[in-house]
Amino acid sequence: MNPLSLFCILAGVTLNAGAQLLLKAGTNAVGHFEFTRANILPIGFRLATQPPIIGGLACYVISVVVWVVGLSRVDVSIAYPMLSLGYIVNAFAAWYLFGEVLSMQKLIGIGIILIGVFVLARS
Structure with a gap:
C-alpha cells in the first residue's frame, strides 16, 4: 500500500470515527429522548439543528468520498x-x-483489533 492509499484509508477511518463522536455530542446536547408520534417532529427538528449532528453528517459524506478514492487503490x-x-x-x-x-x-479488545489489523496489512 503506497502512502497516498494509506492516507485515503486512514482519513476515511478518522472521518468516520469523528462523525460518530459528533453525533454523540449532538445527542448529548438534546438529552435522552424517545421517538413517539407526539414528539417525532420536535425531537427530529432539535436533532437536525444540532451543530455537532450536522458536522457529523458532513464528516460521513466526506468520509464516503475519501473511502471511495481509497477503495479505488486498495x-x-x-x-x-x-x-x-x-x-x-x-x-x-x-x-x-x-x-x-x-x-x-x-483494552484487551483494542489490542486484539490492533494485532488483527497489523496481520491483515502485512498480507
Missing part, C-alpha cells in the same frame, strides 16, 4: 478491516471527551 479485503481502527479511536476519544469507561476488557 483491495477491499485490506481496506475494510482498517475500519476497525475507528473502534480504537472512538474508545479513547469517548473516554477522554465523554468520560466513558475504558475497562481492561475493552
